[in-house]
Amino acid sequence: MALLALLAAPLAAQVALPGVQVPDPGGVLGGVTDTARDALRDVEASARREAAALLRARERDLSRLLRRNRDTIERDARGDLARRGELLATGLDMALVPTLNKAGFTVLSSERIEGLDLSVVRLGVPPELPLADAEALARRLAPGADISADNLHFQSGAAESAGGLAGTAALQAASSIGVDVGVIDGAPGPSVRVLQTKGFAKGAPVASNHGSAVASLLKSAGATRIRVADVYGTDPAGGNALAMAKGLGYLVAAGSRVITISLVGPRNAVLEKAIAATQRKGVVVVAAVGNDGPAAPPAYPASYPGVVAVTGVDKHGRALIEAGRALHLDYAAPGADVYGLDARGKPTKLRGTSFAAPLAAARLAAALQAGGNWRRTLDAETRDLGRKGPDPVFGRGLLCGGCAQKK
Known part of the structure; x- marks a missing residue:
């Protein structure tokens, strides 16, 4: 039964529909009892049901948004x-x-x-x-x-609660990183100070909880030179591909060397070309894989070639059950049990791959600041999770493992 517990605990993180596979190195399962096998199948079935439920919830949310905004x-x-x-x-x-x-x-x-x-x-x-x-x-x-x-793109994370934190002192910043980092999201609130925020949607910039959380996580991980492109504003069709492309152009022209995007949408020709043009300028794009579960379509922009795709884990190093998927996966970072600021400057407990992406982006900016090959630098600081070496659940390993936690 101890073996059963060891195998079952990370199983949800290993689910990738269709076709769930349970690792069986050296035929270990050959000696497991029928009861243990049944229990493993139950865990597998539960993970499948959870993945299907996430996909249904995604479609319900999209349908609700469409019903409410058929004019746009x-x-x-x-x-x-x-x-x-x-x-x-x-x-x-x-x-x-x-x-x-x-x-x-x-x-x-x-x-x-x-x-x-x-x-x-x-x-x-x-x-x-x-x-x-x-x-x-x-x-x-x-x-x-x-x-x-x-096409529209959607934020991939949410606040859970204040978690008992009081004041911004709980969000202590890491060592200062002077490399310019750009953000494509909603605007941060006034308590999250950045170099500049520019709007690319109707009514923008408008302070948002999601944009505030992403920017505050960058700051807590040490980034000091942050610019934000608000692609939402008050527009029901905000987060569209053209707004994101314009936001990328602004951030590139302003000198960003890393751009983090915690939004998810379908493949889009304009945004794909904008991402490629950004990369040709020498800028590294980081993106979250989303929170629609392993049964969801591949996430974009995380799935575009060359984009650093990031998933989320909890404080125990377990992959988030709601983590989406991309056509490739580079790194994991904390995406649960982390704390950022909302639009009012209130410390808030966060969950989602949205919040893993800026933490990974901060470490990438630090690697650029150090000089040399940034990929080699990041790989040297990762903590390997799951099976040895790169894998489809955790990528090349965990970055920023102790970042943005309660102090």
Whole structure:
């Protein structure tokens, strides 16, 4: 039974649907009793049910958001949420605009994104034509262009409670890191001082709990030069791909060397190009894998090539059961039992991969400050979790293990 406990405890962290596999090094399970086998199957089934429940909750939340904001949000051809009545095009031959106009499309704007050398054309879709149908039509009329919806991205973490903390003294900062770090999120509150916050959405910047928590975690981990791109503001369609691309351009132009993103959405051509352009400028992008569970689709931007994908663990080094997945995984960092500040400056207990990403980003900034190969520096400070070496649950290991905990 001791063996059973050892195997069952981390099993939820090893679930990756479809097809749950239980590690069995050297045929160890061959000697486990039928009772133990049944118990392991029960744990496996429970983890599957939890993953399915997370996926259902995700869809309920998206459907509720859509019902409440049908004037600004609709589903694209893949069923993902996006800004209503608009498409984004890159690589569009402007000679095809009259053809698009004849079909009912309008050019809402043609923009060159600051800092990224990326041009994007916003197209208004024909009146009364569903976004999904408009996508298909625009692609037929302009086959050489990359055309996508302006997909929405969602924050991947939440506050639990104040946890009995009083005052900001409980959030002690680590050694000072002077490398510029950028944040794509909501704006931090006034008690979380950053170098600059700039808005890229209607009403932005507006102080948010999530943005405050992310910025405060960066500060508690030692980052001192932080800029924030608020991509939400008061816009029901905030967190869209174009706002995030513009935010990346601003942060790159301002000198950020690391950019952390604790948002999750579907793959999007404009944002993918913006991420690639950011990386070509020598900037490292860090992103959370999300909290929709292992049955959810791969998280973006964490799944884009070269992005440092981060998952979360609790104070015992166990993977969060709600942690999503990406097409690759680089590191783990604390994502539960950690504390940051909300928009009012109140210390708050946090949970989610959202809060692991900025802690990993701070360590990456410290590695850049030290010089040399940042990947080698980070790998040297990780604590290996799970099976020996890199694995799909914890990546290359745990960073910042003691960060942002109650003092």
